[in-house]
Amino acid sequence: MAFKTSLRPSSSSSSSSSSFLKYKLFSSSTHLKKRPPISNSRNEVPPKLDMPSVADQTSLDKFLNEKRRSGNVFPDEAHYVFDFMIQRQPAPHMSSFNKLFTALVKNKNYEDVISLFKRLNSTGLLPDLITFNILINCLCNVSRAFDAFVVFGRILMRGFSPDAVTFNCLIKGLCRESRIANATHLLKKMKDFGCRPDVVTYGTLIHGLCRTGNTSIALKLHEEMVKGNDELWPDIFCYSSIIDGLCKDGSIDKAKELFSEMMSRGINPDVVSYTSLIHGLCCWGKWEEAKDLIVVMMDQHVQPNVVTFSVIIDELCKKGNIVKANELFELMIQKGVKPNTFTYSTLMDGLCKNGKIDKANELLGLMIQRGVNPNTITYSTLMDGLCKNGKIDKANELLGLMIQRGVKPNTVTYNTLINELCKNANIDKENELVELMIQRGVNPNTVT
Incomplete structure (x- = not known):
């Protein structure tokens, strides 16, 4: 409204x-929230404060400016x-x-x-x-x-x-x-x-519009900016937001058009704009174009980040090119880019789907060793791979490790194990698992 x-x-x-x-500005459901108390006991321990001599306004401002x-x-x-x-x-x-x-x-x-x-x-x-x-x-x-x-x-x-x-x-x-x-x-x-x-005003609103799926309205604002004077010309943030929104909507050609427009205006794409377009191209089956853009990105000395690498690894895994995905994973580490939970989970899924269960299991160990916490998806992915390869005991052990490390299994996790137990006619174990599932507050669904 x-x-x-x-x-x-x-x-x-x-x-x-x-x-x-006194007049209400909005009729939406946003109300004044209860303020969280400001705790005096913070995790951070401040260093011993050595206040300089601040006898006058000038010395105080010098201290505060620093x-x-x-x-x-x-x-x-x-x-x-x-x-x-x-x-x-x-x-x-x-x-x-x-x-x-x-x-x-x-x-x-x-x-x-x-x-x-x-x-x-x-x-x-x-x-x-x-x-x-x-x-x-x-x-x-x-x-x-x-x-x-x-x-x-x-x-x-x-x-x-x-x-x-x-x-x-x-x-x-x-x-x-x-x-x-x-x-x-x-x-x-x-x-x-x-x-x-100003440009920040438009950029903020364009980003909000694209984030909520209103890319067509964001495009109108973009056109309004372009038709105006140079002071209001879209900046890299505006372009990146719309390119990302267009890619998510499947409007790849329009996204490429804006990417070219941005470069023609002398605005150099950054890692965010490159990654958004690469991701869009990968998602909509334009892998060859994505590869070409990666080459351009590297030629322009724009360092890929964890999102860039993860997007490409995901696409390689989906195409069954595990060797290349693994090579890229190693290159990522060599470049000093730390893989995140999504990266590990994606590669693990690719390894499992290609029957490389032992490699996937090794990757889980490496992930934990490097201080990256597996999530429910990570464990469920490996569990599914173990079950499909007949390693139900290993999958059950993994469930125990998952719970031990404080990661809560979800319905999919339990269903993966229950399904395999059903195939093996292990009714007692199946019933035990359903009971455990309910005890831990996870509701069985129709698949269960």
Whole structure:
């Protein structure tokens, strides 16, 4: 549903601002969430804080600038510095508090910023627009868009004019909660506040649209940007988002067209845009084109990442080319790219389907040895391979290892074993397994 019509620039009168706050902006099911308590006992142990001599505003800002640049600030340390700042007379400029908050945001300590902002309010110090923007960003990053719009109301009440950063954060928050209609409407409303959307605004909304399957609307925004001036020309983030969305929709030709357009504009594709198109080409059976693009990618000195390698390994396994898949897996490690759970599971599945059960079992051991945790899919894949090769005892042992390592089997896992026991007419073991399944809170389905 679109925004209510009360979302408009505020007048100078306090009654207008108050009505803005009281009026519900949205009719969706997003409500004010219960805030998680800020724990004083954190896993991180802050280093001993050696506060420099900060006798004046200049030396304090120098200290805070260093913290902001390095991002080397622990939450407990930030609370300590905040206490130091609010006790100073005269109080530091609001810009100093903003620098401290920004340092926390850099490490994604959003809840700590929200907590410190509440304390800032209690001191009587007045936040500026930058402070409010930082708070809105933090609220949106913890999926509290409703609260972020309450802060937006406070911005208007204080007489500030929201800027592109304000709207970009709000649009990002709405997209994060999949409230795409609201986000799209807010883009239109920016003009009513005399605020011009920038590339970040469009990029954020385009990404949200593509992530939720609204690629056709994202394309219209892209065309709107292209028809405008050079200041609003899509950047690499915009292109990568749409290329990924088009590939997932099966519109490979359009994705390739945009990829070429991007390069013709002098925008060099990055690992994300290459990987998205390679993945799309692989998924839709265009393996030869995918291989050509991989060569181009390497020629352009763009280093493939774990997703790139995993996508190609998956495609090679599906085509039964296990030798090449294994070679690529080894190359991946040589290049310093650490395989993840998906990579191992994919290769394991390929090995199992090609009857290389011992190799798949070795791969599981190697995976654990390298500190990569197998998940339910990993274990179920190998279990299925063992069962299909008549190794029911080994599969049963693997189930025990899986449970021992704290990985919860699902219905598919149990059904794989039950199916093999049925084939061997092992009714007693089958019944035991069904009972174990129910005891562990896994509900049997029609296949069971």
